Amino acid sequence: MTITNGEAASLRSQQWFGAEGKTGFMHRSWMRSEGLPDDTFRGRPVIGIASSWSELTSCNIHLRALAEHVKRGIWQAGGVPFEFPTTSAGEPLVRPTAMLLRNLIAMDLEETLRANPLDGVVLLAGCDKTTPAYLMGAASVDIPALLLTGGPMLNGRYRGTDIGSGTSVWRFTEEYRAGRIGAEEVAEAEAGMSRSQGHCMTMGTASSMASVAEVMGMQLPGSAALPAADSRRATLAHVAGRRIVEMVAEDLRPSKVLTREAFENGVRANAALGGSTNVVIHLLALARRVGVPLELDDFDTLVRDIPTIVDLMPSGRFLMEEFERAGGVGAFVSTLGPLLHESAFTVTGSTLGENYADAQAWDREVIRTLDNPVKPAGSGIAVLRGNLAPRGAVIKQAAAAPELMTHRGRALVWDSLQDYLRDADDLSLDVTPDDILVVRNVGPRGYPGMPEVGNLPLPRSILQAGVTDMVRISDARMSGTSYGTVILHVVPEAAAGGPLAFVRTGDIIEVDVPNRRLHLEVSDEELAARAVGWSPVVVPGSDRGWTKLYVEHVVQADEGCDLDFLQGASGAAVGPQAF
Structure with missing residues (x-):
């Protein structure tokens, strides 16, 4: 896209790259070591690509490759991409729990965004805590931000049947403890459960947060349900790169999307999905970052008229592959219709209702109608x-x-x-x-x-x-x-x-x-x-480091388990460089 002189001058990155004297000299000259041409510093939007890629976070292992497609879209739209890592945390390995690191990841992202010459950011997340952490950090700084989750794994397989991550783990291990199956069956299920890149393919926390984030308007339509191994996810990444450059020109920031209506949509969508209880904690924390009133009781009172209409494990029978084939979030939103705030604004620049105006459900066993739900209204x-x-x-x-x-x-x-x-x-x-x-x-x-x-x-x-x-x-x-x-x-x-x-x-x-x-x-x-x-x-390890800071400042679950000094937005302003 074409950036006018006036728009270029207003870019946040120009405080760095457009500066005169030794300050500008330092910023520009050091970045030339990356092989960037002169016009990189002449008013192009500078876009960060925050990546939670890590070989220790298997759910996010493919995000490095996905970032390359985001870069293509950014370059194509006239922006300049810079990929950067943050702390990552994967549920399968991190001890004592990945939740201990959610606020650290959010803080890491927040400080990186504020401290660097970025006009916008694409957030690449996937495993449970990386998605809410990235939303929290980006919302706190409030520069244009677009989430792209990595997508679910392919369905697990065991002796001709589909098995789901997490849900089937509990089932197989309990059957083994009861003596009804042997070690051979457990090993066979273990080998067949995680067949591809991506996060859990059940409606666990990762799929719940991805779907809720799309309903809340922070992801492009179609982003939540498409499997990680599907080549169309690379296409989505390319389009996300183009869209974030447009969002910078439109000054479309998280604060314009994450409104009370968006949070109500998220709460109600999670109930209709049969989604995770962890969404409660994450949305409460996110709402406090942006100053939106949201209370624990809202997760009860707002869903009394909402049935569960998605038949996915652990509450139902199917997995995310079937959800995507049935129409995904688009079909889900169109089915709920007026039970959501269809006028809520999204990162596309259009409303939720406009995004899915033509969406259809292709399998009413997976995405049920309101008069044939998986669970009746009020069962969330x-x-x-x-x-x-x-x-x-x-x-x-x-x-x-x-x-x-x-x-x-x-x-x-x-x-x-x-x-x-x-x-x-x-x-x-x-x-x-x-x-x-x-x-x-x-x-x-x-x-x-x-x-x-x-x-x-x-x-x-x-x-x-x-x-x-x-x-x-x-x-x-x-x-x-x-x-x-x-x-x-x-x-x-x-x-x-x-x-x-x-x-x-x-x-x-x-x-x-x-x-x-x-x-x-x-x-x-x-x-x-x-x-x-x-x-x-006495909490183990609470005498030093992050654990000490966490234990001393974490708030309770009804307030989102954030740190008390991180509640409330901080903004993107940063002091001048002291050269």
């Missing part, structure tokens, strides 16, 4: 409150057992995940299917980082008896690929002195999801007495 995420969770807890109803939605049982309590896992394999453990499993000190401060362990594996004796679900309560998260009657994100967490810290084995807990109630049958006076002399657990 529910927010529970009571004396055990004064500030709330969440449950994914679509993945839970209906018969356990109202339940009263004896609490069995463990102070650590490691203690629970040890005891769960003990066939002499005193446990019945009616008991409620409680594990604490696995929240943002207590673990630290709030790991995806809330979907506790059932005790071995329970599995061998043929029981497949029990009520489980914790201050942890769970993978978006998980299922079961699992109550998560209890706030305040145990490590912050919440009531969860004072539950004892033998206490009675009442769960009443229809009435949004989570009640510990212990008096306030008794809880106060139990709290006398209490002190939080």
Whole structure:
């Protein structure tokens, strides 16, 4: 595209490359070592390509190749691309949990964008925490930004059937613990599950965040569902490179897209997708970065009239390949129609409704109609409150057992995940299917980082008896690929002195999801007495580095688990170079 003299002068990058004297000399001359021609510095939009590529983040391993296609589009549109890395975090490997690094990645991106001569940025993300982290960092700086997720893997295969990442892991490992399958079957499933590049192909957190980000207007239409191995994703990357240059000319920044209407669309879309509970935490954090009012209760009240219409694991039968073939996000949005704010603005420069005006669903088994849903309206995420969770807890109803939605049982309590896992394999453990499993000190401060362990594996004796679900309560998260009657994100967490810290084995807990109630049958006076002399657990590694900063400043799950000093946008302004 052609940039006018006036537009060139207003480019942020010209504060660096258009400067006179030794300042401009330094900026331009050092960049010439990369083989750039003279006109690189004469008013062309400078576009960053933020990459979460890492060989330690297998879901994002293909993003380096995808960046080359983005560069082609940027050059073609008259921009100048600069690819740069950030901290990356992959769910399969990072310990104690990738969530511990989400805010670090966001901070890394934010500081890189602010400190460098960039007019816009394309965000290449994929694995669970990289996508929200990139949205948070870019939204904080608020320069034109366009997200491109890496796409899901191809369907897993096992003995003639499709298997899904995460969801099938839990199923196979539980079957193995119960003695119903052997090591050979587990090894065969392991070998066939991850058959290509890309993130989880179930409607886990990665697919949920990608789809929600597209509905919220931060991705180009068609970006979320297209498999990573599909050559059309390279085409999308090329088009994204062209579009970000146009967005710079239009001054189309995240603050113009991430409005209250966009967040409402994201909340409602996640419910209709049967999406991850992790989306709750990520959207709460993102909203606070841009100053949009969004509260935990919105994830309950805004979805009471929203059915689950996408039949994907873990809540349903299919995987992302089928979702894409059925029409993907476009067909999904057109099916929801007026249940979304169709007038919400997007990175295309058009509204959500305009983006998908001609979209059609090609398979109504995968993307159901509103009158034939997978789950009825109101079966999305529910927010529970009571004396055990004064500030709330969440449950994914679509993945839970209906018969356990109202339940009263004896609490069995463990102070650590490691203690629970040890005891769960003990066939002499005193446990019945009616008991409620409680594990604490696995929240943002207590673990630290709030790991995806809330979907506790059932005790071995329970599995061998043929029981497949029990009520489980914790201050942890769970993978978006998980299922079961699992109550998560209890706030305040145990490590912050919440009531969860004072539950004892033998206490009675009442769960009443229809009435949004989570009640510990212990008096306030008794809880106060139990709290006398209490002190939080000592968090491993919390005496130095990032973990120390995180534990001291992380907010609770109902506020998004961001760091307290990162809430609120920072802007793109930066001081002059001191040459």
